[in-house]
Amino acid sequence: MTQNVQIPPAELIHQDELRFLQHFDSGPRPPGWRLTPRAVVQFIVGTGGEKLKLAAGTKAPEGVAQSLAICEKFVGQRELVERCVVTLASERGLLLVGEPGTAKSMLSELLAAAVSGTSALTVQGTAGTTEDQIRYGWNYALLMARGPHPEALVPSPVLTGLRRGAIVRIEEVTRCLPEVQDALISLLSDRRMAIPELDEAVDGEGGTRIEFAAPGFNVIATANLRDRGVSEMSAALKRRFNFEVIAPIADIEREKNLVRSRASASLARVDQSFQLDEAVLEALVTAFRDLRSGRTVEGWSVEKPTTVMSTAECVSVASSIGIQAAYFPSERDVASLIPGYLLGVVLKDDAQDRGRLLAYWDSAVTRRAEGGGRLWKRLLELRSVLEEHHGRST
Ligand SMILES: Nc1ncnc2c1ncn2[C@@H]1O[C@H](COP(=O)(O)OP(=O)(O)O)[C@@H](O)[C@H]1O
Ligand SMILES: [Mg+2]
Incomplete structure (x- = not known):
């Protein structure tokens, strides 16, 4: 089933981990529960790469791994x-x-x-x-x-x-x-x-x-x-x-890792060869966090748009850019796709949000470009994409 549906349910995607954890932790469980409370937490936060091993002598059915690292799911x-x-x-x-x-x-x-x-x-x-x-x-x-x-x-x-x-x-x-x-x-x-x-x-x-x-x-x-x-x-x-x-992910590195892994996975579902551009990822996560919090990573304050700049939305933009770059190669540099997608996220509820994004370009993007950031320089050149007469088609 995992092969032929767009989004299988969690119990199917992670069935190997769930079966393993059932045998790994044989401690007492609340009535009606499949796993111990501790194993439920482990399933959700992961084991940080560490492999758990079944206790010697555990009689696990065929197909249950003897040792397994549990991946982090909720950050x-x-x-x-x-x-x-x-x-x-x-x-x-x-x-x-x-x-x-x-x-x-x-x-x-x-x-x-x-x-x-x-x-x-x-x-x-x-x-x-x-x-x-x-x-x-x-x-x-x-x-x-x-x-x-x-x-x-x-x-x-x-x-x-x-x-x-x-x-x-x-x-x-x-x-x-x-x-x-x-x-x-x-x-x-x-x-x-x-x-x-x-x-x-x-x-x-x-x-x-x-x-x-x-x-x-x-x-x-x-x-x-x-x-x-x-x-x-x-x-x-x-x-x-x-x-x-539930608050947005506090740590920028953890957010980057999450967006990288989620967006790469969604690209791979389209085509195994599709790749995520690391510089684009970096810029996107930075811009989303700046606009979400109203304060840039450098500590400069910026005006927040009314739209929610969520991690989920960032994953979706990163995947879209990856897919567009793969299906329309060499038409434009991949950075040139960023402003249009960002505008698509920002401009949802309030027409003034376009002005807020332009103000972000005139402050944070400009300062980073002047500070020598290559991608930020390129983004500054693309400022006109955000202007009203330009439309969203580019
Ligand atoms: N803290 C987080 N840990 C893991 N994934 C996250 C986190 N925050 C956002 N995401 C991403 O956002 C997507 C989930 O959004 P969703 O559960 O629909 O959010 P909500 O129900 O809060 O609107 C996840 O699939 C994941 O890609
Ligand atoms: Mg929801």
Whole structure:
């Protein structure tokens, strides 16, 4: 399956690591968990190149490696990941909040894959998300033919997770309408779901069928700070979650390494021979960080555009430039592609952001060019690409 789909789920991409970790750490696990909490953290933050070895005498099935280095997946503080894992073993949900593109979704997918072996039990929160998507719906043909009965019930991913004792993911929970968020409150506090349509005879009297959460069930929700919805979540719902704020990657070298590896991987998926230009990578990560923080690496202040300059967006630009350079070789130097793509990222919400990018060119880019940076000199020559009459087509 990994061969023929664009983006396989985490549990499939990393199945070798997950199987290895299952046998590597045989310590006690929270009920319903596939791995120990420690192994979950290791899976997510990696072992820094170090190879873990199965203890002598471990009886691992065929195909499980005897020793394996676990790759780093989420770049961030180990303590944060530890707190997330501890929350999942507790009776509260986990809410990951942060700017777009800080890997909240990725982290929730990795956690679900490691704890429950599946990241597929997911509800995408939107203004159109209905209570059915949190609870259950019906197969109407069966419902009409035989009335409400268990086989006619179509469980939501949440109900499935509750029955199986698995982690359920709710993406962008703050975009859901209040009544949908309310459905989550009782679920998270009572850990059960009532299905009034299914009568269940209790001592000869009709009763409501109640599904109780199996051990291992919990919820990871994500929310974007830019949606401004987190503050509007009801106090009751907030109390049912432990909040973890996910910040952009603090260290420039770690961010460069991440962008390099992600962009190279996405280029390789197009064609094995496609290469990422190191100077372009360097300039892109620098520019993204400068504009994200409003302060350059040298400490000069610059005006921030209103757009989020996320790492995820940087990966996508780096890959696009690599692909364009590969499919249209020798038409232009690769540096000349940078301004157009940067403008595409910056110019989304506010027309004034073009001016802010031009101001960045007139301050930081100019100073670096004057300081002798070759790529920055070239970028300065390309300033006109950013001007309005120039259009985005170049
Ligand atoms: N700290 C990080 N660690 C690993 N990858 C990151 C990190 N920050 C951003 N990324 C990149 O961004 C992409 C994830 O974005 P996503 O999970 O959709 O973000 P969000 O849900 O916060 O908007 C990842 O696939 C990865 O390439
Ligand atoms: Mg997301």
